[in-house]
Amino acid sequence: MPTETFFNLTEEKRARIIGVAVDEFANKPYLSVSISEIVRRAAIAKGSFYQYFEGKKDLYLHLLSLGMAQKLALVNQLKPSNNSLKTFDYLRWMIQASVQFELQYPRLARIAYRAFVEEIPFPDEATELTNQGGAYLFNDLIAQGILHEDVAPWVDTDMAAFLLRTVYKQFGHYLVSRLKLTAADISEGTFDVFENEDAQQLFRNLMDLLEAGMGRDPEIRNHYFSK
Amino acid sequence: MPTETFFNLTEEKRARIIGVAVDEFANKPYLSVSISEIVRRAAIAKGSFYQYFEGKKDLYLHLLSLGMAQKLALVNQLKPSNNSLKTFDYLRWMIQASVQFELQYPRLARIAYRAFVEEIPFPDEATELTNQGGAYLFNDLIAQGILHEDVAPWVDTDMAAFLLRTVYKQFGHYLVSRLKLTAADISEGTFDVFENEDAQQLFRNLMDLLEAGMGRDPEIRNHYFSK
DNA sequence: ATACAATATGACGTCTTAGTCATGTCAATG
DNA sequence: CATTGACATGACTAAGACGTCATATTGTAT
Numbered sequence: 431m432p433t434e435t436f437f438n439l440t441e442e443k444r445a446r447i448i449g450v451a452v453d454e455f456a457n458k459p460y461l462s463v464s465i466s467e468i469v470r471r472a473a474i475a476k477g478s479f480y481q482y483f484e485g486k487k488d489l490y491l492h493l494l495s496l497g498m499a500q501k502l503a504l505v506n507q508l509k510p511s512n513n514s515l516k517t518f519d520y521l522r523w524m525i526q527a528s529v530q531f532e533l534q535y536p537r538l539a540r541i542a543y544r545a546f547v548e549e550i551p552f553p554d555e556a557t558e559l560t561n562q563g564g565a566y567l568f569n570d571l572i573a574q575g576i577l578h579e580d581v582a583p584w585v586d587t588d589m590a591a592f593l594l595r596t597v598y599k600q601f602g603h604y605l606v607s608r609l610k611l612t613a614a615d616i617s618e619g620t621f622d623v624f625e626n627e628d629a630q631q632l633f634r635n636l637m638d639l640l641e642a643g644m645g646r647d648p649e650i651r652n653h654y655f656s657k
Numbered sequence: 658m659p660t661e662t663f664f665n666l667t668e669e670k671r672a673r674i675i676g677v678a679v680d681e682f683a684n685k686p687y688l689s690v691s692i693s694e695i696v697r698r699a700a701i702a703k704g705s706f707y708q709y710f711e712g713k714k715d716l717y718l719h720l721l722s723l724g725m726a727q728k729l730a731l732v733n734q735l736k737p738s739n740n741s742l743k744t745f746d747y748l749r750w751m752i753q754a755s756v757q758f759e760l761q762y763p764r765l766a767r768i769a770y771r772a773f774v775e776e777i778p779f780p781d782e783a784t785e786l787t788n789q790g791g792a793y794l795f796n797d798l799i800a801q802g803i804l805h806e807d808v809a810p811w812v813d814t815d816m817a818a819f820l821l822r823t824v825y826k827q828f829g830h831y832l833v834s835r836l837k838l839t840a841a842d843i844s845e846g847t848f849d850v851f852e853n854e855d856a857q858q859l860f861r862n863l864m865d866l867l868e869a870g871m872g873r874d875p876e877i878r879n880h881y882f883s884k
Numbered sequence: 885a886t887a888c889a890a891t892a893t894g895a896c897g898t899c900t901t902a903g904t905c906a907t908g909t910c911a912a913t914g
Numbered sequence: 915c916a917t918t919g920a921c922a923t924g925a926c927t928a929a930g931a932c933g934t935c936a937t938a939t940t941g942t943a944t
Contacts, residue, residue: 435921459686459775466901475923480903547774548686582869584881586862592831593866596823604819635813639820642809643870654811662891693931702893707933 432492436482447472447482448496451489456537460490460550491555494545497538498562501531505564508624517575518641524564525598526633530623532602533616539602546599568594572644582646590644597636605632659719663709674699674709675723678716683764687717687777718782721772724765725789728758732791735851744802745868751791752825753860757850759829760843766829773826795821799871809873817871824863832859 436444450472454463465486469479483489508527515523532539542560550556568591575581581590606616609628615621623629642648663671677699681690692713696706710716735754742750759766769787777783795818802808808817833843836855842848850856869875 438920457776459688461686462688464901465903476903476925477905477923478921481921485903549684582881584877585866586859588835589831589859589862590866592827592835593824596827597820600819600823604816608815608819632813632816635816639812639817639870643866650811654809665890691931692933703895703932704893704934705891708891712933 432483432488433481439482443474447474448493452493452537452541455490455493455544456540459544459548460486463490487552490550491559493538493541494556494559497535497542498559500535500538501528501542501563504531504534517571517578517580518637518645521571521594521640522633522637525601525636526623528564528598529602529605529629533606533611533621533623534619536616543599565595565598568598575644579646581644585644593643594640597640601636605629608632659710659715660708666709670701674701675720679720679764679768682717682720682771683767686771686775687713690717692716714779717777718786720765720768721783721786724762724769725786727762727765728755728769728790731758731761744798744805744807745864745872748798748821748867749860749864752828752863753850755791755825756829756832756856760833760838760848760850761846763843770826792822792825795825802871806873808871812871820870821867824867828863832856835859 439447447468451468454468454471463486465479466476468489469476483492505527508523508530510523542563545556545560569587572581572585572587572590572594576583576585576587605611605623609632611621621629623633638648638650642650666674674695678695681695681698690713692706693703695716696703710719732754735750735757737750769790772783772787796814799808799812799814799817799821803810803812803814832838832850836859838848848856850860865875865877869877
């Protein structure tokens with residue numbers, strides 16, 4: 431945890447430090463991020479940094495927790511009013527919300543992604559924070575889906591959850607490259623996956639694939655063969 | 658490229674250096690790997706290193722290319738005699754061979770994986786090498802599959818390829834954790850995914866999911882509903 | 885045996901980093 | 915005015931990294 435001193439700083443200064451730190455951790459592996467560099471870019475004295483944070487780990491965990499808080503906030507804001515979605519509708523919403531976060535806060539998403547694929551010297555603490563991002567609940571989702579007869583009974587729950595986790599984590603990257611989104615598209619934060627028609631088409635295609643693979647009675651098969 | 662001097666070294670010495678370097682690059686991000694540390698662990702003089710390699714990048718690309726050569730060799734060795742597999746049989750074989758490589762040469766696989774998820778200061782050169790690992794050809798595989806009527810005509814080729822690439826890259830990790838394989842199981846290099854019954858069951862489950870999702874006439878649906 | 889080429893060595897100069905600490909500034913309070 | 919507590923600063927130490935180079939060793943060919 432950052433010190434009280436840090437939270438007493440002016441909004442401007444705190445934001446400047448966090449901004450620089452986010453940028454560094456988003457663009458370099460944890461081990462290669464340099465405190466000296468952050469201090470230089472944020473134009474604060476070395477000594478000040480150590481009055482705000484215990485060290486690199488402290489700062490990093492703070493950023494991770496900020497990111498997860500931001501994600502939770504966004505997800506809650508996007509939560510549909512209808513509370514009892516079918517399994518695949520819920521899944522689609524989850525993936526869309528996650529991609530939206532990735533497009534709206536690319537650097538925060540990047541830090542979380544790094545925590546996931548690289549090794550951090552303190553994996554447990556990092557995982558505890560990133561788990562708030564939601565990737566852990568796919569096992570339950572599938573198990574419930576089978577009970578509700580949305581999901582085919584023959585699927586291997588754990589493996590299906592693995593597939594979903596993986597897609598969940600990577601789909602944002604894919605969407606960006608598939609739709610050829612530029613850094614400008616993203617950084618302006620104007621792109622809305624819920625509104626953009628190309629994005630919606632991609633999500634439909636993805637859900638068709640997933641539902642055909644796991645669903646008990648996949649729409650797409652009926653739809654296609656009835657023609 | 659390493660210098661001629663390097664290739665003139667005794668097998669023993671060359672292997673020692675490569676072994677240490679593989680270990681370092683498998684366990685640290687590229688930026689954090691230290692030449693000084695490699696030199697220390699391999700017990701050679703600093704000056705010698707720079708007579709063998711131009712620097713870190715040179716060494717790294719050499720390792721990557723060694724790894725890919727090793728993978729190609731293993732894959733060719735595992736290639737089934739029957740040359741005209743159906744799309745999903747071919748896919749299953751590819752994924753199995755890739756997982757086998759990952760279990761047999763975990764450190765090399767790890768280096769390639771890192772090249773994939775972290776940024777390297779020279780992405781183009783690294784990608785050119787890792788592409789030899791085979792992940793690039795899923796687009797063709799799906800397109801061909803549609804032509805041969807193995808793959809359902811409604812699937813989005815590019816997205817299906819994305820899904821397969823992702824699974825292809827991650828399935829080894831998953832298999833290890835799902836089967837609770839220990840470091841010992843792996844490092845002995847005795848584990849054979851083609852022979853182990855638990856592993857085969859996992860591959861069956863995976864292929865059922867993938868084929869149900871993408872296949873034109875998935876076995877699993879007929880099989881289940883005919884009961 | 886001598887000369888020449890190939891290989892090995894590690895000290896060295898220069899940088900960068902992490903973290904500390906003595907000192908300095910400033911505003912509020914008694 | 916004086917004191918106190920909060921915050922700011924950057925020089926400094928110790929450690930480690932990179933890449934070079936003058937020198938030493940080994941091997942080979944004449």
